[in-house]
Amino acid sequence: MVRITTLALLLAAVPLFVQSNHLLGLFIAVLFSAYLAQSWNILGGLCGQFSFGHAAFFGVGLYSSLILQVDFGWPAPLALVSAAVAGAVTGLFVGFVSFRYGLRGSYFALVTLAFAEILRMTASVVSFTGAGSGKYLPTRLGIEHLQFSKSGYFYFILVLFVLVHLLVLAIQNSRLGARFAAIREDEEAASALGVDVFRYKMIAILISSAVAGVGGCFYGQYYFYTDPHIAFGAAVSIEMLLAPIIGGAGTLFGPIVGAVVLRVAAELGQSLTGGVPGFNLILYGIMVILIVRYMPDGLIGGLRRPWALMRRRPTATAG
């Protein structure tokens, strides 16, 4: 709690010192990545259900928010809420069909991947999504339209970022979090101890996908555009799961660390190669292999282990 508040206050001061729009944009991108990573972390990290298609929830939120604003004239704040609802409904559906039949591990990963693909293909065919040419949001500056200046967007995503971290912290410190952890560590044991595994997995995917849906809404407000690939592409799902895994899945700060590392690596890769397409994803791929190989608990876990060893050693020799 203290650490999150400190982090939030420090970040809130950033626009006062950072004048460059590019740098502020980078901050927004990192916070946004961390936000999405945290959404994946609720289901994948806390509850141990690896989703390979989180883009499904993100994309449904993104499309529903744009469509409701553009075609139905809904006010933006209401669209934000409905993005959460739309994401959650999609999540519940995916969760119901897969958890109902006890799909887990690789099977669950495959089902989520396939769902995102189906949505991507459908969105590129049907007309109400704008098909392949995508969907635009007209510019209407003003807080009632949730459209801001650059620093305004920074505070917008900062608020979302802080809220999701408070949410994760609250889950971790509650009985709900304990049940999630029990399911993650050993489903059979959790079930034997009386945890209703299906129900709590549904709760996990509900929260996770609602959060992802709101992330989709933010994307729409910030970039004013989407197409099937931006919304449902495999790259979105991969980024959402890489950040928490690189940082440390199931930890509160892992997704932040992962998002920072990925974004900085992408930025470095871009400036080193002059923006060659695909280069940063090559880096991501290599990074994930190395981290799974050498730090299976992510950067946070990997750094914590030697630290814990160092602290333990004196007592060991004393004893």
Add this chain to the structure above:
Amino acid sequence: MLSLEILLHSVVTGLMNGAVYALVAMGLTLIFGVLHIINFAHGSLLMVAMYGVFFAVTLLGIDPYVTIPFMMALMYFAGYGLQRYVIGNAGQGRDTNILLITLGAAVVMDNLALYLWTGDTRQLQLDYMMTVVDLGFALIPVTRIIAFVAACALFVAMWLVIERTNFGRAMRAVAKEPFGARVVGIDVDRVYAQTMGIGTACLGAAAALLLPIFYVNPQIGNVFVLLAFTIVVLGSMGNIVGALVGGLLVGLVESVGGFFLGDRLGQVGIFVIFILILTFRPQGLFSARV
């Protein structure tokens, strides 16, 4: 009347595509059956093999069908190395770790291809590609017929290897009971790597058969990997014959679905099947067996 002819045509095309899909899926199902891992890099390895064939044809002037044995050998070593030095090493036997590593490998390959060969879609230009054969009820390009026949032949060959050779016996032993296999003196890690090699070698052949009827770009792997997963799940993970049946079925659904719903929605039909099967009958239509 005319539409019936087109329907018949799409049935035949579907079955012919299906045989090649089955070849891709056979590699995947073999790997799953023996190593019990889901190889996300499968599609990307196919993409790499397709580029290999493409450059062999355009730069060296070799006929795509002549490249089959060479591509199979090359891909065998690629798969062997991938298992021995990357997956086996880093996976540490944890399911999700292996998923992530194969995913990482896929991301690296896809984007390396994008980096090296750009995102352009490339197609072969060969003089016999336009030749069609009249089967009496449908006109089929000769390239599809070659692909169908060769895929079926490779299928039979693979089946014989698994059922009739000592190596196949070792593989089946490892698939059933890795510990027991180790006890009777089978080098399990070696069999794992060899299985991965053979599964990947299937892709070398599939690439050479696919390229004359398809195209290649860095994302092509994604098209086939989900298709292959569908087939593998449909035909029961680890079941070779199931992969053949599943492949033909998926090819059929795709082309007949495309006939009724339009090209892009035909693909959606495949994924709907995929999800239905995964949720209602995750063991697939058959029972798992290598």
